[in-house]
Amino acid sequence: MSPQDFDFIAQLLKQRSGLTIGPDKAYLLESRLNPVARKHGFNGLTDLIQGLRLRGDQTLTRDVVEAMTTNESFFFRDTKPFDQFKRLVLPHLLEKRAAKRSFRIWSAACSSGQEAYSLSMILKEFEAKLAGWRVEMIATDLSTEILDKAKEGVYSQFEVQRGLPVQLLVKHFAQEGDRWRIAPDIKRMVTFRTFNLLDDPAPLGQFDVVFLRNVLIYFDQPTKTKVLERVSRQMAPDGFLYLGGAETVLGISDKFQVFPGERGIYGLSAAAQPRMAATA
Amino acid sequence: MKRFLIVDDSKVVRMVARRILEGLNFETAEAENGELALEACRSQMPDAVLLDWNMPVKSGIEFLRELRGWPNGAEPKIVFCTTENDLAHIQEAIGAGADEYIMKPFDSEILESKLTQIGLL
């Protein structure tokens, strides 16, 4: 691939998804984009890029962006965040939202849905305490293809064995050959929508809990800062933000602060809070 | 160091499992059927058992039922690891007291994630 072609694709990815790729990832471009080229009837990568330059074709652009994003996800990924949700976040919400009996969760960059469904399974355990409550969970991703998979809620034998305790598999999934379909009552708790984190999330409304895990790592620093700033504006003053194991707000955004003693969860910083309270 | 008893009639499977488990810092022992596994438990109770289902002489599920009937039989964590991949078998295993269930084929990532869940890692 010529350096010009590489720059063109890198620029396109950055603009459309925030994804930053360095020249060391040229091999990744080739392996992931060759199938896209074939699908759209191009004779290899050079032709595909030529097509992108000339046509500005939206489905082609979308397919290229989606092919370059990493969708890997697991149920109860890293275990601990979900334990914290059960032990810390849910009890807090049950107490602080007792008057209005409702709260909202956002799984931003939800990929194939494991994160949102893991939370549904936890909420299901609290069914009795949450009787009469309105709990809304919105799960969003840039990729329509991966959202289709999430909405279908069918997983391979490998996928259901990564992170999902067997007791929950048996309880919440039906077997279809060598695939496993999530139960309708777990699925019903989640609404899936297309959303690009580079866009303004204001139309999604305010959230009490935001899972923004394993997506900021693909962005450059200014993009991270901007995304975190926008997310902070959608959070309840006492809301909770979750980031991935390799992600942090430190040195990137002053809108959030670490929860003392709880790695991986962040709350709005004092600086961000009064403004929130005023606009709430 | 925690001790893992690997119970499988296939030598190859035992070897693969042993490599992964030793890599995770477990001490390992092996048995090639349920009967020999009970004997191994009688002489030294392991912390955990990786258990195949179909084996000659005594199957994994028969081993588990007998073991859980012993006074100290509730101690070890039992992880099935088998090609019996249907819901009915999984439910039967849980009913008999299995802690986790791995459907073959599996990889080291799956094994690690399962062992973490039941507190062995």
Ligand SMILES: C[S@@+](CC[C@H](N)C(=O)[O-])C[C@H]1O[C@@H](n2cnc3c(N)ncnc32)[C@H](O)[C@@H]1O
């Ligand atoms: C590695 S997955 C993380 C899934 C899940 N949050 C987890 O932690 O397991 C990253 C997801 O981010 C999505 N993504 C990448 N850029 C995005 C953007 N600009 N807006 C929304 N989603 C994006 C990808 O489509 C992919 O599904």
